[in-house]
Amino acid sequence: MDSALPVLQPKDFKSDLKPIWCPGCGDYGVLQAVYRALSAIGRPAHEIAFVSGIGCSSRIPGYTTAYGFNTVHGRALPIAQGIKLANPELLVLCAGGDGDGFSIGGGHLPHAVRRNLDLTYIVMDNQVYGLTKGQLSPTAALGRKTVTSSYGSLERPINPLLQVLSYGAGFVAQSTPADMPGLSQILEQAIAYPGFAFVNVQSPCVTYGEEHQQMKAQRATMKTLASLSHDPSDFLQALGWATHYGEQLHTGIFYRNPKPPPSYEQQLAERRAKLAPGALPRERILEMFQTR
Ligand SMILES: Cc1ncc(C[n+]2csc(CCOP(=O)(O)OP(=O)(O)O)c2C)c(N)n1
Ligand code: SF4
Numbered sequence: 272m273d274s275a276l277p278v279l280q281p282k283d284f285k286s287d288l289k290p291i292w293c294p295g296c297g298d299y300g301v302l303q304a305v306y307r308a309l310s311a312i313g314r315p316a317h318e319i320a321f322v323s324g325i326g327c328s329s330r331i332p333g334y335t336t337a338y339g340f341n342t343v344h345g346r347a348l349p350i351a352q353g354i355k356l357a358n359p360e361l362l363v364l365c366a367g368g369d370g371d372g373f374s375i376g377g378g379h380l381p382h383a384v385r386r387n388l389d390l391t392y393i394v395m396d397n398q399v400y401g402l403t404k405g406q407l408s409p410t411a412a413l414g415r416k417t418v419t420s421s422y423g424s425l426e427r428p429i430n431p432l433l434q435v436l437s438y439g440a441g442f443v444a445q446s447t448p449a450d451m452p453g454l455s456q457i458l459e460q461a462i463a464y465p466g467f468a469f470v471n472v473q474s475p476c477v478t479y480g481e482e483h484q485q486m487k488a489q490r491a492t493m494k495t496l497a498s499l500s501h502d503p504s505d506f507l508q509a510l511g512w513a514t515h516y517g518e519q520l521h522t523g524i525f526y527r528n529p530k531p532p533p534s535y536e537q538q539l540a541e542r543r544a545k546l547a548p549g550a551l552p553r554e555r556i557l558e559m560f561q562t563r
Contacts, residue, residue, distance in 0.1 A: 279313055281306035284335050291330070297474030297486065298328050298395055300448020305335065305364075305393075308458035314362050321364045322351040324371035327402045328395035328474065331366050345375030348383040348392065355388045359536040362462065363390040369410045370400045373431055377409070384438035384467050389534040391461045394431065395474035398484060405479030412517060417479070432513035432525060435469045436506070441528035442468035443509065445521060448475075449489040453522055460524065466531045473520055489520055496523030504529040 284306045292298050309319065319337035323329035325344035332339030342350045351365035372380065372394045383392070399417060400406040406419040410431065414423040436443050442464040446454040454472065461468035475485045482488065501523065502508060509526035533541075 279310045279315065281310045284309045284316060284337065286334055286336050288333050290334050292327060293476075293478045295477040296327065296401075297397065297448045297472070297476070298331065300451060300454065300486075301328075301393070301395055301472050301474050302331055302334055304446075304448065304451060304454040304458050305331070307455035308462060309335075309337075311455075311459045312362070312462050318360070319362045319364065320351070320354050320358075321366070322347050322354060323365070324367035324376060325402070326368035326371045326400070327476075328366060328368040328397075329371060331395075332364075337364070345371055345377075345379070347371065348376060348379040351390055351392075352383060352386065352388050355390050356536060356539070359389075359540070363388075364393065364462070365390055366393040366395065368401065368408070369394055369396040369398065369431070370408045373409045373429055373434075377429075380434065381438045384435060384440045384469070386535050387439075387441070387467045387532065388536055389466055391458070391464075391468045391470065393458065393461075393470045393472060396431065396471050397474050397476035397480055398428075399476050399479045401476045401479060405476075410517075415481075428517055430513065430516045431469075431471050432516045433510065435471075436510055436513055436526060440469050440526070441466040441531050442524070443471075443513075443526045444469070444524045445471045445473065445516075447473040447486070447489050447493060447520065447522060449486040449493065450495075450522055453495065457522075457524065460527075464527065464531065466528070466534050493520040493522055496521050496525065501525075503527045 316336035321332035321337040322340045323332050324347040347365050347367050351363050355363045398411045399408050405417050407417045407424055409429045413427050416423050444457045446457045461470045503524040
């Protein structure tokens with residue numbers, strides 16, 4: 272970073288709005304990690320757009336000083352992509368819950384990944400619909416009892432890590448607020464990655480989550496991928512570790528493409544520059560579609 276620039280502190284990204292999450296909710300930790308990562312990145316708040324869907328976790332943009340857009344359930348990614356396309360200079364963060372991102376918004380995910388705009392997507396995966404009082408989410412385990420599955424879920428959970436890897440994301444990581452230094456560093460690296468970056472955060476719901484999903488249990492069982500000698504540039508190895516989702520909490524970077532391809536917005540800018548000299552004026556294009 273340029274030493275002439277003022278150094279930003281985590282507190283510079285904290286808004287005046289007081290979070291209303293339940294005491295002990297994992298999302299508090301995610302918010303702190305976002306503050307830390309943004310201060311390390313060093314972009315001022317007015318150069319950042321933070322987009323979310325609807326859910327407890329989707330409240331997060333309002334607690335930061337960045338420009339925030341708490342959008343519609345499941346539609347955070349399309350809106351984040353639109354913002355990035357309209358103003359590629361902005362640092363764009365997108366966040367929400369596992370319900371928001373993998374259930375109602377699940378159809379947008381493959382397309383956002385393959386389109387590859389330079390943005391960071393943070394999912395606070397708590398295996399439940401928190402805001403609407405504890406219904407079954409798509410990452411909930413088989414047999415999980417909730418208000419909508421009193422005798423236990425009969426549906427196998429989806430595996431978001433495997434999904435996003437197979438769609439071709441250049442950066443895929445997982446962390447938890449039970450490891451604050453690790454989570455902050457992962458978010459920082461995801462933001463710094465030049466392309467679509469996905470971070471699945473196992474963020475416990477203290478109100479509707481189960482005992483084994485809480486931070487104390489996570490701390491006792493989690494394993495860093497680094498301690499397992501995982502090479503984040505090895506895609507096949509990343510797929511292998513990702514298959515353990517739901518059985519073993521692995522934290523760290525599963526995959527980081529060592530040769531990031533150009534982002535969508537970069538390619539668009541190049542195409543525009545190439546076509547500009549011979550481009551048709553907009554009025555002429557409209558005329559071509561008018562009936563004679
Ligand atoms: C179109 C639409 N359908 C349903 C809802 C109701 N709704 C709001 S949040 C939510 C799920 C929240 O769960 P998740 O996205 O996992 O976030 P969490 O609250 O757990 O952080 C639902 C079903 C809605 N607001 N809009
Ligand atoms: S209901 Fe769960 S996810 Fe929502 S604020 Fe409370 S602890 Fe957090």
